[in-house]
Amino acid sequence: MQRQDWAAVDDHLARALLPADEVLEQVLEENRAAGLPPIDVSPLQGAFLTLLARITGARRVLEIGTLGGYSTIHLARGLGDGGRLVSLEFEPRHAEVARRNVERAGLTGVVDVRVGAALDTLPVLEREGAGPFDLVFIDADKGGYPQYLQWAVRLSRPGAVLVGDNVVRGGRLVDPAADDPGVRGVRTFLDAVGAHPRLTATALQTVGAKGWDGFAIALVD
Template structure:
């Protein structure tokens, strides 16, 4: 395949590069492809992380040595399977999903992938289930991945700090919003929530954080990565 020429739609070129990188770096994976097929058949929105982003999540779990992972926003379980695969023996993922229908699809996908006894799917608004999770106690989470409703990201960050320990990682997706994050006049709750989250992230002395813009099959967006001090 030839390189994109000048004048090519940038988003088309981004997707082409994403496809090339995925084919070059990632092995074929029938299990994950089946998860995406099942999500599509169930009518779930096509907002899963990309294969390359899923690979990054897996590497972050391995690099951090996390034994317990918390995910906010299960959807159909595609990212959840990436997280679960990277756990050491005895590890566990707790994933929170607001929509019962999405959670049902995710449970089927996760069980089919062989992680039914590793992943705990909890249904309900995250701000309702997080206090229950905290009350249960248990070891802190070594990694938190937030990919849920963006207006509540500042509150999710507060909970992430309550449920982690020094050395834990907090990863938050979709923080660029096709560049709209720089618009300080926006009244869009997604933008204002993202901006409030980023401000809180940058000002909190308990965190060391960075952000990366991304382009690819998912368009123009980005994520933050924070280390709990």
């Protein structure tokens, strides 16, 4: 099968399983119109995030990497009553688009989008007592994944779930010639997850409209 077949299967699954959602379609259109890179999670992956938040009973969620807020909205929709989501975004323009999208989704009172380098913002969250978090979704610059992991564990309660997106990198994860910062960051991240005494983890490869990639998922002990 080729990539176009993966995308066709994604489309079929989405039509079969996901209800039409005008808000989410508008969010993606807003992101395109604003010139944001088309690297949002797929609709099926977004629905997985919603289900994961619901399955875990999450009431406090941390997202590292907002982009235009598409994954943010999916996560926020899975929160329990009184739940809160903090999303960290480096690019002010992306955060501005995300805030508009969150407002469009009726989630302004639930989602807090913060602008700045995550490694500057995460210590602020700790000082504020924003955690402990029940679910952490890491989907930002891959070179920063190892440090984001340290903070994710530090700010999470026992029993929390951590998800790291884009960890297969189109197979470059195992390509010895691939030595860019993103691949190096993901390799170090995965090694750190596997060696961490408080984490029990696995990883799944995915194919679909987003190509060949995958995510790591870990339970904090």
